[in-house]
Amino acid sequence: MVVPVDSTDTDTDTVTNTNADPNANTNRATDTELHRRLVYGDGSALAEAYTAYGTLVRRVALRVTRSPAAAEDVAQEVFAHLWTRPYAFDTGRGTLRTWLSMLAHRRAVDWVRGEARHRKDARADDTALHTIADAAPGPDETVVARERSLLLHTALAGLPERQREVVHLAYFAGRTYRQAAAELGIPEGTAKTRLRTALRTLAETLADPPDAPGETGA
Amino acid sequence: MTPEHDALRDLLAAWAFDAVTPTEAAAVSHHLGDCPECEAEAERLRDVVRLLDDPSAEPAEPEPSDDDPLTALFAGPRPGRRRPRPAAAPVAAHAAPYAGAVAALGALLPEVYGRWGYDRWSVPVVHDWDVHATLAHLIAADEQLALALGVAARVPASPASAAAEGAAGAGWEEAWNRRTADVILHERRRSPERTRASWEAQSAALLATPEARDPERAARAVELMGLRLPVTDHFAVRAFETWIHTDDIGRALGIAVPPPPAAHLERLVRLAVRILGTALGPAAAPVRFSVTGVGEWLLGSDADPVRAELALDPVDFCLLAGGRYAPGEVPCVGTGDAGTVREVLERTAALAWL
Numbered sequence: 001m002v003v004p005v006d007s008t009d010t011d012t013d014t015v016t017n018t019n020a021d022p023n024a025n026t027n028r029a030t031d032t033e034l035h036r037r038l039v040y041g042d043g044s045a046l047a048e049a050y051t052a053y054g055t056l057v058r059r060v061a062l063r064v065t066r067s068p069a070a071a072e073d074v075a076q077e078v079f080a081h082l083w084t085r086p087y088a089f090d091t092g093r094g095t096l097r098t099w100l101s102m103l104a105h106r107r108a109v110d111w112v113r114g115e116a117r118h119r120k121d122a123r124a125d126d127t128a129l130h131t132i133a134d135a136a137p138g139p140d141e142t143v144v145a146r147e148r149s150l151l152l153h154t155a156l157a158g159l160p161e162r163q164r165e166v167v168h169l170a171y172f173a174g175r176t177y178r179q180a181a182a183e184l185g186i187p188e189g190t191a192k193t194r195l196r197t198a199l200r201t202l203a204e205t206l207a208d209p210p211d212a213p214g215e216t217g218a
Numbered sequence: 219m220t221p222e223h224d225a226l227r228d229l230l231a232a233w234a235f236d237a238v239t240p241t242e243a244a245a246v247s248h249h250l251g252d253c254p255e256c257e258a259e260a261e262r263l264r265d266v267v268r269l270l271d272d273p274s275a276e277p278a279e280p281e282p283s284d285d286d287p288l289t290a291l292f293a294g295p296r297p298g299r300r301r302p303r304p305a306a307a308p309v310a311a312h313a314a315p316y317a318g319a320v321a322a323l324g325a326l327l328p329e330v331y332g333r334w335g336y337d338r339w340s341v342p343v344v345h346d347w348d349v350h351a352t353l354a355h356l357i358a359a360d361e362q363l364a365l366a367l368g369v370a371a372r373v374p375a376s377p378a379s380a381a382a383e384g385a386a387g388a389g390w391e392e393a394w395n396r397r398t399a400d401v402i403l404h405e406r407r408r409s410p411e412r413t414r415a416s417w418e419a420q421s422a423a424l425l426a427t428p429e430a431r432d433p434e435r436a437a438r439a440v441e442l443m444g445l446r447l448p449v450t451d452h453f454a455v456r457a458f459e460t461w462i463h464t465d466d467i468g469r470a471l472g473i474a475v476p477p478p479p480a481a482h483l484e485r486l487v488r489l490a491v492r493i494l495g496t497a498l499g500p501a502a503a504p505v506r507f508s509v510t511g512v513g514e515w516l517l518g519s520d521a522d523p524v525r526a527e528l529a530l531d532p533v534d535f536c537l538l539a540g541g542r543y544a545p546g547e548v549p550c551v552g553t554g555d556a557g558t559v560r561e562v563l564e565r566t567a568a569l570a571w572l
Contacts, residue, residue, distance in 0.1 A: 044478070199266055
């Protein structure tokens with residue numbers, strides 16, 4: 001027979017936590033729960049993810065694309081991806097915040113590179129050089145700055161994931177390296193070192209650019 | 219080189235990203251005035267961040283648009299986009315775990331094609347089934363409940379099965395084994411895409427029955443595969459099996475499938491405990507049985523003092539009942555009489571739902 005027992009004194013076990021940082025645990029737990037609901041088709045989980053991370057995703061996309069319309073499209077694509085391919089995110093490998101941020105960044109870089117290619121094609125049979133620039137075409141320096149920025153963002157998208165996630169938290173999400181370390185559950189020194197390795201790699205890219213920046217790092 | 223120099227030099231990248239505390243920022247600024255080496259490095263790193271920012275065209279923060287961007291994700295496919303993923307079917311609480319498990323498996327199947335560019339439908343999953351056959355097996359298993367609820371079978375009966383059906387005295391197990399073999403054989407001759415469409419259509423039909431939406435209509439008891447249970451519980455059994463096989467397919471593909479949300483899991487656990495209690499019977503040695511976060515029960519005789527205590531995690535308990543753990547391997551905390559504990563674990567594993 002089955003008799004339910006009053007469960008007031010069931011929780012006598014002492015839970016020992018091996019992870020030093022309570023914030024990291026809370027983030028992981030929230031991510032895990034949200035991801036579970038996404039996998040099991042709970043639409044309200046997608047709405048919650050959008051509320052929590054929509055602004056970050058748009059900000060990342062906007063920084064790279066410089067186009068609110070394009071940023072909107074990228075954000076749509078990122079959340080559509082989270083919803084239709086929920087298994088692409090693995091709670092064991094990182095936080096949802098950094099995963100979405102990195103996905104938005106990669107998609108935004110792809111968008112800009114697509115634009116650049118498109119412009120190049122247009123330039124081939126167009127003598128008016130400056131019609132290729134943005135909606136608000138600027139002087140030559142602006143075009144050069146845009147190209148160098150794209151070069152850097154392409155290099156950033158190609159950094160190892162462990163470095164990229166710290167950069168995303170520090171640069172796009174406005175965290176200090178200490179906060180980033182706490183969020184990722186890594187030592188502060190490690191976060192600092194990863195930022196340094198990442199930024200030095202980017203600096204080297206700039207000093208010694210690859211021949212065809214638009215075609216690398218796919 | 220001083221220790222202070224080393225510490226501040228290590229901080230320069232974080233500083234360049236504005237990812238340091240004000241105190242640290244002040245210390246860096248102070249040091250840069252004294253140290254040309256660090257100043258040069260700081261300059262170089264700051265330049266990179268400045269270029270990432272591209273201050274030549276700083277647009278305003280985006281404003282969230284008025285129209286809900288999420289609605290597009292559930293419905294209307296945009297031209298040239300992959301097909302949308304519907305949310306889990308809106309059903310009553312008793313069928314929600316099944317709707318959820320169907321959504322979880324539905325989202326997993328694109329991954330069978332999706333990764334690494336080759337077809338993985340023939341990857342071995344469990345028993346002697348590959349992904350394709352596992353899905354065919356689920357069609358056969360769901361069909362039992364579908365037929366009871368008036369949803370027509372999708373796979374015609376083979377002549378051999380039809381003949382056996384007519385013969386008297388055949389047990390449900392024999393009929394079930396023949397039927398699942400028939401369906402797997404039938405589906406193997408079709409493309410995985412068509413099998414997937416059949417599975418989706420049948421599970422959608424099940425979730426569209428009045429019994430999925432109305433607990434009162436689902437209160438009647440039906441015997442399926444040797445288990446006489448209310449239709450509400452049969453929905454939980456379907457959820458259980460769909461989840462376990464989704465997990466099987468995930469393992470075969472190297473994809474972690476999270477367990478059902480807590481509310482769903484709780485329903486599955488409560489049903490399994492009830493069936494376990496029945497299987498043990500009223501004369502078994504009494505056990506205080508608990509499933510973390512779900513509840514605590516007294517199983518077995520209520521006349522004798524408790525012989526043992528046994529606690530399991532809800533997912534582990536389900537995996538044991540689903541035959542995915544051996545009784546000796548499942549993580550658990552058992553105290554008291556070891557034989558009694560083993561008996562409960564073995565009974566759970568022997569529920570052999572799948």
